[in-house]
Amino acid sequence: MTTRTRRAVTLGSAGSLVAVTLIAGALAAPAASAQGTGEARTAYAKDREARGAAVAAARAAKKGIDWQDCPKEWELPQPVQCGWITVPLDYAKPNGKQIKLAVDRAVSTGTKEERQGSLVYNPGGPGASGMGFPLRVANKLPLWEKTSKAYDFVGFDPRGVGRSTPISCVDPQEFVKAPKLDPVPDSAADKRAQRKLAAEYADGCKERSGWMLPHMTTRNSARDLDVLRAALGDKKLNYLGVSYGTYLGAVYATLFPSHVRRMVVDSVVNPSKEKIWYEANLDQDVAFEVRLKDWMTWVAKYDSTFHLGDTQEKVYAQWTKLRAEAKRAPFGGAVGPAELIGYFQKAPYYDSYWVRIATNWSKFVAGDREPLIKAAAPDMSDIAGNKDAENGNAVYTAVECADAKWPTSWKKWDRDNTRLHKDHPFMTWANAWMNLPCATWPSKQHQPTEVKTGKGLPPVLIAQSTRDAATPYEGAVELHKRLKGSRLITEKDAGSHGITNLANPCLNERVDAYLLTGKVDSQDVTCAPHATPKP
Incomplete structure (x- = not known):
């Protein structure tokens, strides 16, 4: 998220501006489908929110993010930079009340030719801050060295969290x-x-x-994520989600399948409507x-x-x-x-x-x-x-x-x-x-959202340990069934929560290969567990 994310091709900017005008005009007209059954009203509400999300994303793409050194009290030292995006409180009313979300980044360490965009991170919760993610680059963690050459590492506080219009x-x-x-x-x-x-x-x-309470949904956070993608100047989203972040990713993939470029989900919430x-x-x-x-x-x-x-x-x-x-x-x-x-x-x-x-x-x-x-x-x-x-x-x-x-x-x-x-x-x-x-x-x-594969969704990489306590293994199996073309990497006989940040070459090398090339194995993979601690 440097000045690179603020770039705008002239045609793209003009196209976005036209889209805002057309969508806003459409929203202003009353619709007969809002009458009648509850199902019809629900479908109409979802349609309004989808169009509102497009309005907000187009606006964000035009505005970009004004990256600055982070405020001292945020304790995010250089080279991490901080900024803000603005999103609608209610996506059915994209021109109504707006809220601000805090974001940060560490720019990619590779050459201009190596860069592939931004990698956006959510660590879970719901309620956890992702603002520490760029420190993986700033602290030169070896596990993320290859990926950080290709991507700006982007963190954010989801709506309601930390500095993003916090609730209490x-x-x-x-x-x-x-x-x-x-x-x-x-x-x-x-x-x-x-x-x-x-x-x-x-x-x-x-x-x-x-x-804020009626608007504190995963669907709204997924729409926020798409606004962030647009503000970063990325045509498609590269995403790493852990724990609840996997459900956020799954909902995003359902709502915006053609907007996904690469998606890694680690330690998976069971997305079945009956489980949520x-x-x-x-x-x-x-x-x-x-x-x-x-x-x-x-x-x-x-x-x-x-x-x-x-x-x-x-x-x-x-x-x-x-x-x-x-x-x-x-x-x-x-x-x-x-x-x-x-x-x-x-x-x-x-x-x-x-x-x-x-x-x-x-x-x-x-x-x-x-x-x-x-x-x-x-x-x-x-x-x-x-x-x-x-x-x-x-x-x-x-x-x-x-x-x-x-x-x-x-x-x-x-x-x-x-x-x-x-x-x-x-x-x-x-x-x-x-x-x-x-x-x-x-x-x-x-x-709850019916998580499913939509048109244009690329292969999603799923990582899961078999004995995870917070997100039991069955959740990864369920998401794997729902996202066609996905690949499941199983860490057998292990139980740590969030395994992509642990040293296990069998897993680490596949995550790197996927993020760098988009390639996945021809079939699912089972890895031996990472090293067990010793006193």
Whole structure:
């Protein structure tokens, strides 16, 4: 995203200007199809939004991005540059209220002949910032050396996130305050207390950010992504999405199939309409329990180092004991069961945390309690970090609640989570309470997008580990079925979340080859796992 992205061929600029005029004129005329059935009204609304997205993209292509050195407080040093794009709050009203999205880039390091455009990144969430992505170039990470010669690495804060018209649901310092209620209920009264908190959180979202909530959908973020593509001066999008970023990519590929040039999706959200989002969260609970036990098996293997038990069962018993102790008297006055789950869940997410968490846990059991308490307790002095954490949770909730219609019956939530908890106690209730605001969500809930292959969509590269906790393997298989011509690279017997940023030549070389040449293997590929951590 240098001055190169601001270039405009005269014919292209004129063509864009004409398109804006024609589309805006069409939008002004009332349509008879808006009458009649609900299906007709929905189809008409989608058509208006599609035309509105074209208006916004044409406007962005003409304007480009004014790249500058990043503000000092953003902590994005040179050569990273920052800028803004403007998008409609509501794509059905492209000339109505606008919001600003923050973007950044590190320009490609290769020659002019090597450059292939911009590679846009989304790390997931929903609610995570992608602004750190260009640092992979700035810090000269060897894993991305070949790709960074061909592409400007572009990050952005999606709508509602960080500096992109951020939303909020509660005071950040209140949000991080600890200890919180034990997620695992002992009684009906405990469940009533959690339900009350969830409803109050939903109300807080309406009170603090109600004007944004109806528009905090993945479909709108996909349209924002197309506006960003246009502002960058790229005819087609090159995209890397991880975790929720895979669903954003899948929705983009459905809405704008002919606008995709290269797309890599890593650690895949199941795109089935039946899974978005209630069922997907239940699937997570099962997968987290499996991966937690993978880690505990590894801890037991190194019992001579950690002294937490020489079998997975013994290590799990230590976890149960630790949790019970924290419930009786929170460690340091701040680390109860909820905070322990928040800290320990990093191990099922990423095996890069395995040594760190096991070491702190081992020290705690041996009598040195401070490292574990410090790692698991909130830092109330970190005002900026706490603000980011609250904002991230607000966006997560807003997007998942707006994307789909959630069950409103408490009996269903209670029945499903009680059943799952019996065999998968680690995350089930904690996950339920996190999502329960969607049961009383005060804003419109939409129907999920039917992810499918559209005309002009090129091969999409899918990367997935078989034992991923946050996005179970079945999600990658489902997306692979839906996107014709896609290729699935499976990292077998591994479970880290986000594998394209890990050293595994079998995977890394194929990602490079695809991004640099567009070529994929003639069939799906299974890779051996990346190296397992050692203490």
